[in-house]
Amino acid sequence: MRILVVEDDDDVRFAVAATLRGAALAVDVAADLPAADQALRVTTYDCVVFDRMLPSGDAAAYVRRMRQEGRAVPVLFRTARDSVADRIEGLTAGGDDYLVKPFALAELLARVRTLCRRTAIARPPVVRCAGLEIVAARRTVRRDGVLLTLTAQEFAVLETLAARAGAAAHRAELIRRCWDVPTEPTSNVVDVVVSQLRRKLGDPPLIHSVRGVGYRLQPPA
The missing domain is CATH 3.40.50.2300 (Response regulator)
Incomplete structure (x- = not known):
């Protein structure tokens, strides 16, 4: 937001x-x-x-x-x-x-x-996906019951991806919703944060690249 x-x-x-x-x-x-x-x-x-x-x-x-x-x-x-x-x-x-x-x-x-809430994408109170649990109101994230420590930027990106229910989020949208300062859509800032998120979330991977678009959060195939 x-x-x-x-x-x-x-x-x-x-x-x-x-x-x-x-x-x-x-x-x-x-x-x-x-x-x-x-x-x-x-x-x-x-x-x-x-x-x-x-x-x-x-x-x-x-x-x-x-x-x-x-x-x-x-x-x-x-x-x-x-x-x-x-x-x-x-x-x-x-x-x-x-x-x-x-x-x-x-x-x-x-x-x-x-x-x-009047303009934000509807977000369920709790999102669960392959052992991942995101509680938006508390800003907490757990994977297989283990509480993860995320930066504000990482949480904002993860929450935005979770709101898509498996649909892809474009890099430009992630930048608009999650970054404070003007950032070029061609910048790699989103990729850097997603890389950090993937490392913290562990395996099996939940954040998947969508060629030419951005990323989506979904269970592994």
């Missing part, structure tokens, strides 16, 4: 992005509305987290225009404006959720995950 964080304060932007990345979410950042607009027009996001009051303007007005253009990406506003009228204004403008400062980063993460 890919998230856009729009925040002008460097420290807050770093903290929010770090929290989301720590939960295996791919994150892009923007410091103002023009940068956010550019990112939204070239990249598909599962959720956008806006600081409502930015030096470049009120994000609620921007979201209202975005909705008028037919763009439906889920939006979470973060703001110090905590009156009932302010919350109603933000939701009426097209926001899907409204988090008042100060807030716990854990709560922000929970709210972002909830919004992402």
Whole structure:
């Protein structure tokens, strides 16, 4: 899942992005509305987290225009404006959720995950495949009962492959959903992570190459 964080304060932007990345979410950042607009027009996001009051303007007005253009990406506003009228204004403008400062980063993460379910590929709570068990909510992976230690990147790739139920995932899709920074689809970053996953998952192999496409997760023949 890919998230856009729009925040002008460097420290807050770093903290929010770090929290989301720590939960295996791919994150892009923007410091103002023009940068956010550019990112939204070239990249598909599962959720956008806006600081409502930015030096470049009120994000609620921007979201209202975005909705008028037919763009439906889920939006979470973060703001110090905590009156009932302010919350109603933000939701009426097209926001899907409204988090008042100060807030716990854990709560922000929970709210972002909830919004992402609207655009994410449906994922079963537990995936089992030839001794492999993936529990998405706990972010745990076991093979033949043994708990495996995966990096956030490895887990994100494995979870995306598991959601395909045997269908292939294109390299470009894996990059879009699992990498924080712009990466060329021709890069070998996906191959490197898949190689690490294969080593950790052990035999018999579960991740199979699909020539000219990418990879799929399926039981051995």
